[in-house]
Amino acid sequence: MLSEKMIQLVTAFVDGELTQRQRKAVVRLLEKSSAARALLKELQENAHRLKKLPQRKVEPSLVEDVLKAIAETQAQPAAPAPVRGARRRWLPHVAASLAASLLIVALGIVCWNAFQEPGGPATDKSIAKNDGTPKKKVEPKAKPGPVVTPTPKPVNPLIGEIIAGTARDFGATDPVVQVFAAQFQDFQKPMVLDRFSTELREKRTVQFDVTVKNNFVAMERLKAALNEHGVLIESDPSATKDLQGKAKREFWVYADNLTHEELTQIVQELAKADTTGKGKRVESPYKKLTLTPITSAETQKVARLLGVEPSKLQLPKDKVGNPKRDPSKRWDRSVVVLPTTPGATPSEEIRRFVNQRRPQGDSIQVLIKIRQN
16 A cells, blocks of 8 residues: 555656656656556546546626626735645646636625615515514605715726636636656656657647757757658758857757657657767766647747648648558658747748658657757
8 A cells, every 4th residue: 555655756756746866766666566556547547637627718798797896895815825836737727617616706796786786685675574463654764865976996906917817717728738747867767758658649749848958969969869760850041050159049840740659769869878989978968858738829830930821730630550651761751940030931941841741640740949958
């Protein structure tokens, strides 16, 4: 039976919140304990189901009603919740549920106030209780004086921002959620590789956020790894110039002609240390990889840089029995290093990539963002 500490470690392992030493301890635990492996599988399945929960949309007009209800009840904004060190993957769905509860409560306040107004059901005295008791004579009321309209109290703008943000977030699409994160040195472990490959196969359209020690060296390593698989790397001239100038900015590499098996092998090769001619061991410049589903906004950016419509980037649907590629046909595929400067137009290298791209039913669409740490 797993202890409470072990359960917490496995849970944090799923969320990618562990230090390097803790990850090693969990990997050893998973190798030895079938109960730990079962717990890991259950947590991954639960997280996958949570991400598929439906989202609800809220009408924009509801914000004005909620603001009015808060002003009338002189509600004060709650103290902000403490920020956690790391965000759990199911937190966006929990936040959405809480937002829905707050909106329902606010609507209840609006309805309650409506019932308390003159003429409403709660204050209507015109119907006497028929219990057989004699009715008391009702004295006529004095004429009311002039009606004084109270000056409305100003609404705290912070409340408006909180309510508007709640409605906006609740009605928004599913937020980007980290689905995998690992240090490159851990890609030598079969368990990490298997999980990485599984995520690629299930998502098919992903983004790699990669941190490296040196952009130029990292790109040369990526070029060599792609060449081993018969894949060329096209590079926009502006990106090539920045690389040669050792610019410490983010570089974007786009590919949609690789399979999940090939990407897994390439990442594993990038994690390995180099050996010089003198036998000296040189550590890999690649440090950490975080995998997330690529957003529609990022897809539109890539399409604009490639000079194509976003719909042209859609992958073909899975095909049963998709034919295997002929390994003898080398250099018939390529990836491209995109320009990230504002107002960039597609270069000859980018147009060449666009003209030869032939994504298959087993292809993975990946945007690799390489950033020097």
